[in-house]
Amino acid sequence: MRGVKAHRPETRWATRTIPFVLAGCIGFATYVIIQRICLDYFLFSWQQPTIAFTLLGFYCVFLVLMILTYFRVFFAIQLNPGVVPLGPKADEQTNTRRRDRRRRRRTGGRRRSHTGSEDDVEGDLEAAISYEVRPDDNPDSPGLEEFYSKDVFVCDTDGRPRWCSTCCNWKPDRAHHCSEIDRCVRKMDHYCPWVGGIVGETSFNYFVQFTFYTASCCLVLIVAAALCLQSLASRGSPVDGLVIAVLAISSFFGLFTFTMTATSIRYILLNLTNVDYLKSKSIVHQLAVRVPRGTPPGINYGIISYPLPKSTDEQSELTSLRDQLATRTFAIIKTEMGENPWELGPYRNWKSVMGNTIWDWVLPIRGSPCASFENNESFYEMGPLYPRLRERFGLPELNVVKEASERKEFEKRKERQASGTHTQDS
Numbered sequence: 001m002r003g004v005k006a007h008r009p010e011t012r013w014a015t016r017t018i019p020f021v022l023a024g025c026i027g028f029a030t031y032v033i034i035q036r037i038c039l040d041y042f043l044f045s046w047q048q049p050t051i052a053f054t055l056l057g058f059y060c061v062f063l064v065l066m067i068l069t070y071f072r073v074f075f076a077i078q079l080n081p082g083v084v085p086l087g088p089k090a091d092e093q094t095n096t097r098r099r100d101r102r103r104r105r106r107t108g109g110r111r112r113s114h115t116g117s118e119d120d121v122e123g124d125l126e127a128a129i130s131y132e133v134r135p136d137d138n139p140d141s142p143g144l145e146e147f148y149s150k151d152v153f154v155c156d157t158d159g160r161p162r163w164c165s166t167c168c169n170w171k172p173d174r175a176h177h178c179s180e181i182d183r184c185v186r187k188m189d190h191y192c193p194w195v196g197g198i199v200g201e202t203s204f205n206y207f208v209q210f211t212f213y214t215a216s217c218c219l220v221l222i223v224a225a226a227l228c229l230q231s232l233a234s235r236g237s238p239v240d241g242l243v244i245a246v247l248a249i250s251s252f253f254g255l256f257t258f259t260m261t262a263t264s265i266r267y268i269l270l271n272l273t274n275v276d277y278l279k280s281k282s283i284v285h286q287l288a289v290r291v292p293r294g295t296p297p298g299i300n301y302g303i304i305s306y307p308l309p310k311s312t313d314e315q316s317e318l319t320s321l322r323d324q325l326a327t328r329t330f331a332i333i334k335t336e337m338g339e340n341p342w343e344l345g346p347y348r349n350w351k352s353v354m355g356n357t358i359w360d361w362v363l364p365i366r367g368s369p370c371a372s373f374e375n376n377e378s379f380y381e382m383g384p385l386y387p388r389l390r391e392r393f394g395l396p397e398l399n400v401v402k403e404a405s406e407r408k409e410f411e412k413r414k415e416r417q418a419s420g421t422h423t424q425d426s
Contacts, residue, residue, distance in 0.1 A: 004081055004181045004197070011180055015193040019074075022194060025249055026063075029221055032246045033059055037228045046231060055227075059220045065363075066213040072364035073206035074196045082202040082371065084175055084184035087168030088142065135163035136170075139308035143170045147288075148306035148328050151377045151398070152386065155288040159304030159332045173379040174342070176275045187370070189264075189273040200273075201371045205354050206364050208268070211261040218254030221246055271342050271349040271383075281338050288330040291395050295329050301393050302332045333393050335385070343383040352381065 006012045034056065042052035135156075136144075147153045147161045147170060154173045155161055162171040167184050171177075175184045178198055180191040187201035199207050225247035232239060267273060272280055288304065297303045306328045335341060344352065352370045354361045373380055390397070 004083055004183055006180045006191070006197075007182050008180070011191075011193065015196055018193045019196065025253070026066075029217075029246050029249060030059075030063065032242050033221055033224050036240065036242055037224050037246075041228055041231065051227065055220065055224045059217065059224070062213050062216040062220060066210065066217050069206055069210040069213055069364045070195065073199075073203050073210050076203040076206055076367070077195060077197040077199070080202045081181075081198050082186045082188075082200040083181070083198075084164075084167060084169060084172060084186065086183075087136075090166070090168035134165075135160060136168075139310050141170070145307075146170075146172075148330070149376070150379065151290040152382065153288055153379065155286055155330075155332060157286065157332070159288050159302065159330060160308075161288075174273075174276075176273075187273050188275055189267070190275075201368060204264070204268075204273075205360075205368045208261060208264045208354070209362070209364055211257045211264065215254055215257040215261055218250040218257065221250035222254060225250065268353045269346045269349055271340060271344060271352065276340075280340070284337050285335040285339065285341055287333055287335070287341065287389070289333055289390065289395060290398060291329050291331045292398060293327050293329050295331065295396055298331065298394065300333075301395075303329060304332060305329045331393065331395050333389060333395075335389065339385055341382055341385050341389070342380050343385060344381060345383070348381075 006015060038052040038056050042048045042055070144161070147155075153161060156163070160170075163169075164171045164177055164184050166177060166182060169184070171184055172186060175186050176188040177184045178188055178191060181198055185198050185200045187204070189199045189204055189207075191198050192207070195203075195207060195210065225243050228243050229239065229247070232243075263274075267277055270277070270280075276283075291303075293305075295303060307326070343349070352373075353368045355366055355369065360366055370380055375381065378386075389395075
C-alpha cells in the first residue's frame with residue numbers, strides 16, 4: 001500500500017524538510033567526532049589511540065544501526081503505513097478529488113475557497129473529507145463479515161463494530177482515526193515528521209530501534225565531546241567551537257530520543273500505544289463476545305446475532321436448519337474502567353511488538369508479530385482478562401466441536417438427499 005500524506009500543508013512541508021535537517025545534523029556530528037575529535041586531537045595531537053579508536057568503534061556501529069533503522073521505519077511508513085482501507089463511499093469521493101486535482105494541474109488552475117481567497121491546491125484536494133454518514137445498515141455491508149467471523153471484537157452499544165464516518169468503513173479493533181492523514185490506522189501511535197509519517201503497528205518496532213540507536217549515538221558524541229573539552233582545558237588550549245556545537249546538538253537530540261525510547265518501551269510492556277495510554281485510565285471497552293446459538297439475553301448483557309436480518313419480518317423466518325447453523329450469536333459486554341483486554345504480560349507484550357528473538361529486537365529484520373496475527377478468535381491476541389470477562393458475566397462456553405459436528409452432519413444429509421434425488425431421476 002502506498003504511503004499517505006498529511007492533509008495540512010504545514011505538516012507536509014515539515015515532513016519533507018525535517019529529514020534533511022536530521023541528515024545535516026548527522027553529517028556535521030560525524031565530521032566533528034571522526035576528523036576533529038578522534039583523529040586531530042586524540043590520535044595525532046595527544047597520541048591517545050586507545051580512546052580515539054574506542055570512540056570511533058562505538059560511534060560507527062551505532063551510526064550504521066541508526067541509519068539502517070531509519071530507512072527501515074521510513075520505507076515501512078511509505079510502503080505499508082497500516083491504514084484501514086476506505087469504504088466504497090469514501091473511496092469514490094477520494095477518486096473524484098484525485099481526478100479533479102489532475103484536471104487542475106493540467107489547466108494550471110487554482111481553487112478559490114468560500115471566503116474568496118486562493119487555497120493551496122494540493123492541501124485542499126488532500127484535505128479531510130468529513131462525511132455525515134451513519135453506520136451502514138446493509139446486513140451485507142462490505143467488511144462486516146470479517147468481524148462476526150471472530151469470537152470477540154470491539155463493538156458499539158448496538159453490537160455492531162465501530163463505524164468511522166470519515167473513512168465510511170467499519171473500524172477494526174485498536175484502530176484510531178488520525179487527524180493528520182485523515183485515515184484510520186491500525187494500532188496508531190503518533191504522527192512523526194522525523195520519520196516521514198504515521199507510526200503504527202507496521203512501523204512501531206522499527207521506530208523504537210531507531211530512537212534507541214539515535215540516543216546511543218548521541219551518548220557517544222556527548223562522551224567524546226566532554227573528554228575532548230576536558231583535555232583541552234587541562235592543556236590550557238582554547239575551547240573548540242565545533243566541539244561545543246556537537247555537544248549542544250547531541251545533548252538536545254539525545255535527551256529527546258532517550259525520552260521517546262523510554263516512553264515507547266513502557267507502552268510496549270503495557271501493550272498500549274500512545275493514543276491508548278492517553279485514555280487508558282478512563283476507557284471502557286465494549287466487546288461482542290460469541291456465545292452458543294440461541295443464548296438469551298442476560299441480566300447484564302444484551303444479545304445480537306449475525307448475519308443481521310435484512311428486515312424485521314425476515315428475523316422470524318430464519319427457521320431453516322441452514323440458517324440456524326449459519327447464525328453466530330454474541331453477548332454485548334463491557335470491561336471495567338481502565339481494563340486492557342489485550343494485556344498479555346510484559347514479556348509476551350514485548351514479543352508481540354518487537355519479535356520473538358533477540359535478533360528481531362536489535363536488528364530491523366522482520367515486522368511486528370501483532371501486525372501479521374491471524375486467529376479466528378480475535379483481531380489481536382487476547383489476554384487473561386478475556387476468560388475472566390466470560391466468567392464475570394456468566395457467559396456460557398462455546399461448544400465448537402458440537403457446532404462443527406452439526407454443520408458436518410447437515411452437509412452429509414444434503415449430499416444424501418441430492419444423491420437420492422439423482423437416483424430417482426435416473
